[in-house]
Amino acid sequence: MTDSAVSLFEKLVHADPPGDVPVLFDTACVIGGSIAGLLAARVLSDRARRVVVIEPDDVSAETGPRPGVPQDQQVHTLLPAGHLWLERWVPGFTKEAQDRGACLVPGKGVTSIDGVPQAPDGEDHRLLAIGRPLLETLIRNRVTSLPNVSVLRGRATGLRYRDDAVSAVSAVCYVVTDGGDHGDDGTGVLDADFVVDAMGRSSRLSSWLGQDGYDQPGLERLEAPINYATALFERPADVADLEAPGALALFSPEYPSGGVSVAAANPIEDERWIVMLMGYGDSRPGRTVDAFREACAKLPSIFTTATASAVIGDVVTYHQAESRRRHFTDVSRFPARLVSVGDAVASFNPIYGQGMSSAALHASCLASYLGGGPDLGSVAHEFFRLQQVVVDAAWAVSAGGDAARLDARDGTDVPEDIARQRWAVEQITAATLLDGNVTRAFNNVSYMLRHTATLADPALLARAVAANQTAATAT
Numbered sequence: 001m002t003d004s005a006v007s008l009f010e011k012l013v014h015a016d017p018p019g020d021v022p023v024l025f026d027t028a029c030v031i032g033g034s035i036a037g038l039l040a041a042r043v044l045s046d047r048a049r050r051v052v053v054i055e056p057d058d059v060s061a062e063t064g065p066r067p068g069v070p071q072d073q074q075v076h077t078l079l080p081a082g083h084l085w086l087e088r089w090v091p092g093f094t095k096e097a098q099d100r101g102a103c104l105v106p107g108k109g110v111t112s113i114d115g116v117p118q119a120p121d122g123e124d125h126r127l128l129a130i131g132r133p134l135l136e137t138l139i140r141n142r143v144t145s146l147p148n149v150s151v152l153r154g155r156a157t158g159l160r161y162r163d164d165a166v167s168a169v170s171a172v173c174y175v176v177t178d179g180g181d182h183g184d185d186g187t188g189v190l191d192a193d194f195v196v197d198a199m200g201r202s203s204r205l206s207s208w209l210g211q212d213g214y215d216q217p218g219l220e221r222l223e224a225p226i227n228y229a230t231a232l233f234e235r236p237a238d239v240a241d242l243e244a245p246g247a248l249a250l251f252s253p254e255y256p257s258g259g260v261s262v263a264a265a266n267p268i269e270d271e272r273w274i275v276m277l278m279g280y281g282d283s284r285p286g287r288t289v290d291a292f293r294e295a296c297a298k299l300p301s302i303f304t305t306a307t308a309s310a311v312i313g314d315v316v317t318y319h320q321a322e323s324r325r326r327h328f329t330d331v332s333r334f335p336a337r338l339v340s341v342g343d344a345v346a347s348f349n350p351i352y353g354q355g356m357s358s359a360a361l362h363a364s365c366l367a368s369y370l371g372g373g374p375d376l377g378s379v380a381h382e383f384f385r386l387q388q389v390v391v392d393a394a395w396a397v398s399a400g401g402d403a404a405r406l407d408a409r410d411g412t413d414v415p416e417d418i419a420r421q422r423w424a425v426e427q428i429t430a431a432t433l434l435d436g437n438v439t440r441a442f443n444n445v446s447y448m449l450r451h452t453a454t455l456a457d458p459a460l461l462a463r464a465v466a467a468n469q470t471a472a473t474a475t
Contacts, residue, residue: 021371036362080127118439158208161212171189220324226280229315233273261280334379369382397446
């Protein structure tokens with residue numbers, strides 16, 4: 001990756017909302033009201049007289065699960081990059097989340113690898129530990145309180161286009177889903193000057209485009225068979241009184257802990273712990289409460305502490321077979337005034353925690369694109385180019401790690417250049433247990449504050465190798 005991509009990534013991370021900007025659209029439509037869609041709506045609220053979010057689920061419940069987010073009962077952590085950007089665009093969000101019981105967990109000392117804690121990185125990074133339903137509710141309440149943003153409860157069924165020479169989206173077709181009286185067939189058409197696809201991992205946009213004679217973005221799949229088990233427990237102690245305020249335990253393929261490859265424990269709202277165990281492939285750890293506690297007893301002590309009190313509800317499981325990304329930069333025959341964001345573009349192994357932060361940075365891409373005087377009569381190539389920088393960075397971390405794990409499991413021989421890259425990553429990862437400077441560089445990438453290409457710095461790799469060799473000699 002070039003230096004320009006690194007600098008562009010960091011510019012997107014640190015971008016501020018625009019000031020007094022011209023209105024570009026009469027009506028903008030966002031299809032999908034999850035976090036990616038809501039943040040896109042926030043960006044568009046500065047550029048459109050009216051923003052309509054079409055969402056099929058009933059979002060009136062404050063903190064309950066909803067069908068459109070099947071993983072919303074699992075652990076969610078907002079990384080520093082996403083937290084930083086969200087606070088800029090929705091000022092006061094952090095305090096409001098804390099007032100509702102969410103916790104700002106210090107990143108220091110949270111992560112361990114094969115039972116060994118990372119060396120302190122000297123930074124004061126904070127991770128927002130919060131239940132996904134509450135997080136989404138808080139964002140939705142703030143965005144929809146804007147005078148020009150509204151939610152239409154319906155399921156989008158297709159697009160319409162202008163009849164003139166400009167191939168541009170002009171409307172979104174939908175079926176209402178709120179059960180009210182909407183005529184004989186309950187269908188509608190929303191005229192729109194700009195459309196954002198935020199339909200998530202199962203977005204139907206590619207199918208619509210193919211049916212309408214446009215290019216479909218190429219779909220890349222990577223096997224990543226993961227099995228989550230998550231449970232809630234009462235948390236009698238205040239976060240300030242906890243010896244460890246949170247934990248992320250990672251295990252390499254050589255040292256799995258009873259089938260657990262990743263475990264996480266977060267203190268969240270309502271004085272609860274949310275604890276997650278994840279296994280790859282055929283490993284399905286902790287599917288009952290007894291098995292869950294038994295697995296946690298083999299992990300760092302915080303997991304025993306977190307699971308010691310009364311369990312709340314049942315163990316909730318989730319399975320995902322693969323990571324996906326759609327390559328929009330390759331399309332040529334594609335409607336103008338149309339973009340995609342969030343999981344509709346790339347959905348990763350969620351254990352890396354990049355989904356919500358990526359959604360925030362996709363919105364930053366949208367703000368940058370609209371602020372750059374775009375040619376709205378042409379395909380949004382510039383937006384897709386900006387977005388690709390974010391997707392490439394996140395994909396390199398999650399998909400790279402998953403591919404290495406799967407190849408190790410299967411004994412797969414890989415090309416020499418891939419083997420060298422993985423060796424370098426292994427050296428840096430191992431050195432995070434020994435050298436705080438290496439930890440800082442590694443965490444800045446993990447937290448999506450820096451581009452993954454920054455880990456290719458020869459000086460950083462040399463430092464990591466030296467630290468590992470010194471440790472090996474000492475033992």
